[in-house]
């Protein structure tokens with residue numbers, strides 16, 4: 215039908231079945247989906263599990279370094295991984311605008327399939343809805359994920375304590391800048407691509423060497439490093455002191471942020487994590503991270519302090535200090 | 551801010567945190583959410599689990615008998631329940647259009663909270679994205695659910711065998727007619743309300759008396775009873791013979807379908823199930839269903855037959871026969 219999604223593709227009839235089989239089952243390619251039940255079954259060993267879910271509405275859908283599909287797989291795996299858990303399975307729910315090109319949908323699904331296979335985390339169940347032209351924006355995807363937590367690990371957002379070290383796994387700001395520059399149709403001299411990546415390999419390495427010293431982990435997505443540190447500060451009732459010069463950042467990202475009028479601390483990352491660790495474990499955990507391809511630029515950027523105001527304070531490159539608030543730059547809607 | 555959702559509510563900053571706490575945490579009200587981690591943890595006994603996910607795009611958002619929130623809770627619980635599983639936890643991902651009234655969002659969230667508490671299945675994790683005015687249609691919700699399968703139960707879509715009985719749990723067509731009549735601004739003499747309901751209590755009763763004789767269960771949502779029977783027929787490689795007079799249907803639904811030009815067999819249900827059962831178990835399972843408030847009108851409507859064409863054939867009220875195809879009536883987009 216001229217290569218576009220139409221309302222019948224979401225109506226529960228034969229056209230929907232063909233779309234699901236021809237695009238999604240083909241791209242995700244596993245026996246759970248082929249079984250075609252209303253749900254998918256799997257065996258678990260028993261113990262503690264985690265569940266998480268995110269919606270993806272990024273605009274544009276395709277950006278340097280990835281598309282909404284890779285984001286939907288990586289982002290949900292990462293929220294599972296931030297518990298120190300081993301991600302097991304994903305679900306994917308699609309809301310598609312009538313008239314969306316089937317070829318673009320196939321490309322997105324194929325990217326999801328690749329990301330899921332590369333991560334070893336299959337998409338075992340899904341859903342497809344279609345809304346009228348003008349009632350959505352191309353495609354929205356919501357993924358949910360489940361995973362198992364290694365025995366004895368219990369990371370919590372309120373676990374940071376004064377004296378703990380704050381580690382960032384690598385250079386910040388790349389995802390947000392890649393999406394914004396595509397959206398604004400900007401070309402920089404140096405290509406900036408999204409850092410979108412699945413972090414469960416990195417977190418497994420961290421848990422292995424330093425699980426007992428890990429307080430908590432979080433991926434600094436929307437709101438960037440600034441929002442993540444403020445959230446942890448408020449939940450753990452501590453302050454943070456960080457050192458601007460210690461924060462890994464590529465110079466072209468710094469330059470692009472300056473050009474775009476963004477504070478890189480507020481810009482979303484999709485393949486980075488922040489870990490708060492007991493000081494005794496910091497060196498071993500940092501070394502393990504640097505040994506992993508996704509943690510090569512990991513750095514200790516500061517530490518937690520006692521502070522009843524829960525402020526995040528930064529020593530700037532110029533030697534002064536400032537308070538890092540949630541959103542000091544512009545809002546960045548639809549970045550993920 | 552004049553009571554409307556704005557883009558900052560999805561940007562990862564303070565406004566988003568306040569929205570999540572003030573509306574969602576308040577309505578869903580549980581300690582998993584209050585812990586505020588990127589994911590939520592729970593203990594499981596080990597064994598077989600299931601996972602499922604659905605997106606909800608129903609239009610209008612509020613309809614007789616429920617709203618998008620009750621649908622999102624019931625629908626996902628039901629897809630877990632169709633495996634004979636005990637639903638444990640839900641996630642909820644919201645995509646909200648800028649300008650959507652906060653009061654409506656709160657009403658939807660409160661309905662979800664009530665539905666979830668009534669079912670005993672908490673919403674333990676969620677997500678909130680906001681898109682610009684005109685890029686969505688009020689609110690879309692995707693829920694995922696997990697549950698545990700009782701040992702020894704393994705229901706599958708390809709398990710129907712010739713001779714099996716087909717049971718429907720109650721009168722069909724109510725959800726679709728309720729939504730369509732609201733959408734078309736029709737008033738019927740008798741109010742038709744959606745049948746939206748969580749079926750896991752009913753399925754637990756069925757599993758208890760007749761688990762060994764249950765072949766499979768499915769909720770006839772989009773595409774209605776016709777689509778569900780055709781799907782099962784194709785997956786199990788059988789045909790079905792059903793009896794029109796045996797299908798429970800309220801006369802006002804039949805009348806409304808006639809008025810709307812719909813075939814009630816194609817109309818979505820949100821609180822009904824179809825079970826295929828071994829003949830030896832049919833009476834016991836039917837009796838258990840009729841003992842449950844949500845199965846009082848349960849009826850055997852036909853049986854599976856050997857048929858290499860996998861046709862669903864119906865003996866009509868007038869004594870003739872016809873083939874029941876996937877969608878013989880109009881398409882019904884955005885019914886759930």
Ligand SMILES: Nc1ncnc2c1ncn2[C@@H]1O[C@H](COP(=O)(O)OP(=O)(O)OP(=O)(O)O)[C@@H](O)[C@H]1O
Pocket residue numbers: 226234238239242247249250251252253306307308338339340341342603604625629771772
């Ligand atoms: N986008 C998708 N990707 C992968 N699998 C999908 C997708 N959409 C649907 N499926 C799979 O197709 C099958 C049928 O899905 P469908 O949504 O019709 O079932 P349902 O949820 O029981 O019905 P409804 O959505 O009307 O409530 C399921 O096995 C589901 O996992």
Ligand SMILES: Nc1ncnc2c1ncn2[C@@H]1O[C@H](COP(=O)(O)OP(=O)(O)OP(=O)(O)O)[C@@H](O)[C@H]1O
Pocket residue numbers: 267268289293435436562570574575578583585586587588589642643644674675676677678
């Ligand atoms: N609509 C919602 N209902 C219930 N809880 C929600 C909702 N939206 C977010 N939450 C909860 O609020 C917390 C923060 O969610 P948030 O989406 O900011 O985390 P994240 O997924 O790690 O970040 P991002 O979505 O930017 O990747 C989580 O505990 C999440 O479960």
Ligand SMILES: [Mg+2]
Pocket residue numbers: 268289290293435588
């Ligand atoms: Mg996330």
Ligand SMILES: [Mg+2]
Pocket residue numbers: 340341342603604605
């Ligand atoms: Mg579905």
Ligand SMILES: [Mg+2]
Pocket residue numbers: 292293296432433434435588
């Ligand atoms: Mg996160």
Ligand SMILES: [Mg+2]
Pocket residue numbers: 252604625626629771
């Ligand atoms: Mg469903």
Ligand SMILES: [Mg+2]
Pocket residue numbers: 267268269676677678
């Ligand atoms: Mg989220």
Ligand SMILES: [Mg+2]
Pocket residue numbers: 252628629632768769770771
């Ligand atoms: Mg179903």
